[in-house]
Amino acid sequence: MFRNLKAILTIEAGDPELVQAQLAAFTKQVPLLYFMLVTNTVALTVTHFNAAPAVLTLYIPSVLYAVSLFRLVHWWFSRQRRYTHEEATMRLRSTYRLTALLGAGFCAWSLSLFTYGDAYQQSHVAFYIANTVVGCIFCLMHLRAAALALTAIVLGPFTIFFGTSGNPVFTALALNVALVTVAMVFILLTYYRDFRALIQSQKELTARQAETQRLSDENHRLANLDSLTNLPNRRQFRAELEKRLAAAEDAGTGLALDLIDLDGFKPVNDTFGHGIGDKLLIEVGERLSAFMQQNIFPARLGGDEFGLIFEGNLSPDRLRALGEEICAALHEPYVLSGQTARVSGSLGISILGDAGTTADRLFDRADFALYLAKQNFRGTAVVFSAEHEAEISEQGRIQQALRAADFEQEMYLAFQPLVDTDTHGIFAYEALARWKSPSIGTVPPGIFIRAAERAGIIGKLTEVLMRKALEAAKTWPDHVRLSVNLSTRDVVSNKTVDALLDIIAESGVDPARLDIEVTETAVMRNFALAAENIRRFSERGIGVALDDFGTGHSSLSYVHKLPLTKIKIDRSFIVDIASNELSRSIVKTIVDLSRNIGCVCVVEGMETAEQVAVLRALGCRMMQGYYFARPQRLEDTLAYQAASDAILNASLRKTG
Structure with a gap:
């Protein structure tokens, strides 16, 4: 019980929000508190001015006025200041202590006036104490400890003093004030409980709002930030x-x-x-x-x-x-x-x-x-740049023409032979796409293939070209292979691969005569999917050639993970092969690599006899380039094939 009483009469410093709310509420009541205290004191002083000594009607009240006015001015000029929790707690505690001191002081002073004057003046003293303290208690209702302390310090002595005065009127007044005091304390405790509950409710609401804001900020952060790199998304x-x-x-x-x-x-x-x-x-x-x-x-x-x-x-x-x-x-x-x-x-x-x-x-x-x-x-x-803008416009024009094109009629193939330099025989033809549009004329393959990729119609184009290439292969001897290029998008499109495998199966051409050519770039863009689709071709007996080898950014560790049958060395290594020792070293390394992993090595871009001689000395046998033949139409390949076969047969007869 003593502990509960002590808690009631103590400033609740452990609740920062409550302390700040008490200080804010009391600050608003201070002017009224001191106004009421000073005016009531002046009235009591006036009624006793001629009856009591000057020390009680002039000197002591002057001190009380000075203290009250000083406190009023102090509170007035500090009303806008923001206090820390520690400062607010100290301020409330000082108010608590000062309330007790001032309450005792005003009570003792007013009771000391009781012995002076007539019954009216004595009644005024009783009225002053009861009225002033009740008013002050109402002004202190937000400070429960101060209000209860004032009640005990003033109304306790008041009740005893007047209850034992021997005057029935004063005794009744003391009893009446005591009962009112009990009611006042009950009201005070109820009000303070509700006030504290309100502050707690506001605290919880503020906490929920802060949590809601935190979650909102976090959601905003997550919605606008990449969770892995913490960069904006x-x-x-x-x-x-x-x-x-x-x-x-x-x-x-x-x-x-x-x-x-x-x-x-x-x-x-x-x-x-x-x-x-x-x-x-x-x-x-x-x-x-x-x-x-x-x-x-x-x-x-x-x-x-x-x-x-x-x-x-x-x-x-x-x-x-x-x-x-x-x-x-x-x-x-x-x-x-x-x-x-x-x-x-x-x-x-x-x-x-x-x-x-x-x-x-x-x-x-x-x-x-x-x-x-x-x-x-x-x-x-x-x-x-501006040149790129022109290229975009041109590509847009080409894409529109492609979308409107009849691939069966407008697309055709040119074939470039791959030559075995040991026998001078043709062992394969590479099918190269060509397009002659009735609206815009002949378009280079490097342009329309890229446009078809960007337009998302490369798969349809590849299917048409594959059918045409397989039809051409039927006209060649069975030992001559067909090599067909797949674009970057073809290699990673399950739909296109499914269609191509069906076309090959329906063509009647032995899959073992067919090679598909893929570039390093195409494979490395999505290795897992590209490798899986390449294996599907390999499982049908179709050869796989890695084109433009050495120009991409893939690791050599990936080469052995693919079912390759050919590696084609890019022409960029061949241009200066006769004079560049580094190019010769690179080519020699690739030739050895191909031999070690069981692949045929094909060199592209042959244009001079000197290049052929150097490459043969490096161990290269299979070659392709303008030195042997430029890309030809199908009918020209038949005549070229016949001439090649005649040379090969003559060579065989001499050897025999």
Whole structure:
């Protein structure tokens, strides 16, 4: 019980919200409290001025007035101040102590006046104490401890003093005040309980609102932040681009958009696992974040694709140089959990104004520049230019013509022989796509194949060309093979592979006479899916040739994971083969590699007898190029085949 009583008469410093609420409420009541105290005291002093000594009617009241006015001014000028919890607690405790002191002081002073004057003046003393204290208690209702202390210090002595006065009126008054005091205490405790419950309710509501805001902020963060790299995600990047684009246009400043795609990331995932792949992406994010000091805003757009916003008036040359710096940073080795991985980054950059003025336009142009980088300049930065704009327009025209084209009528094939230089016989023909459009004329294959890929109709085109190639193969001797190229999208399209396998099965051509050619780039883009589809061809007895070997970014460790039957050395190694020792070393290495893994090695791009002689000395036997024959129509291959067979037969007769 004593502990509960002590708790009731103590400032509840352990509840910061309650302390602040008590201080705020009491601050509003202070003017009324001291106004009532001073005016009632003045009235009592006036009625006893001629009856009591000056010390009781002048000197002591003056001290009480001074203290009250000082406290009133102090509270008034500090009413707008923000207090810490410790300061607020100290302020309430000082108020509590001062209430007790002032209550005792005013009570003792007023009771000392009782012996002076007549019955009316004595009644005024009783009225003063009861009325003033009741009013003060109401003003102190937010400070339960102070209000109860004042009740005990003033009304306790009051009740005893007047209850034992021997005057029935004063005794009744004392009893009446005692009963009122009990009711007042009950009201005080009830009010304070409700006040504290209200503060607690507000505290809980504030906590729920804070939690709701925290969850909202967290949801906003998660919705706009990539959880793996902690970079902004695609949504945030798009919003940021729109905002900065508007600001750049208003201020007349420059802005550029950069899209980045990692080259060789999927092989890292396949070789080391997704855990290492995730760590690599995290480090890529950190390397890109290091460029933020150059007014660059980085983001992860998804997968192994990242985006950058460049701010400032940067020239195309400066953007290209900055892009190359980023490429160099991304190309540095990644040491992750004891494993060393290498990737590179291809960049496509579009500039506000040169490439367009809207976010969609900048994205589209940066994506086109990125496509060019990945197709032709892997690991470098390409800045979208006016020439690229013309190319887009041309590609758009070509795509429209492709969509309207009759592939059966407009598409045809040219065939280039692959020669066995030991026998001078033809062992295969490579089928090369050709298109002559009635509306736009002849279109180079490098252009319309790319346009068909971007238009999403390459699979349909490949199916038509495969049928035509298989029909041509029926006209050749059975020992002559057919080689057909598959595009990057063909290799990773299950639908296209299904259709091609059905076409081959229905053609009547022995699958063992057929080779499909795929590039390193096509295989490395999605190795797992590409490898699975390549195996499906191999299981049907179809040969698999890896074209343009040495120009991609794949690891040699992947070569043995594919069911290859041929490796074709890219012509870029052949141009200076007669004079470049490094080219000869590379070719020799590839020839030896092919022999070791049981593959036929084919060299492309032969144009001179000197090249043929050098390559034969390096161990190359199978070759292809203008030196032997340019791509021919089907009817020309028949005559060329007949001449080749005649030479071969004559050679055999001499040997025999």
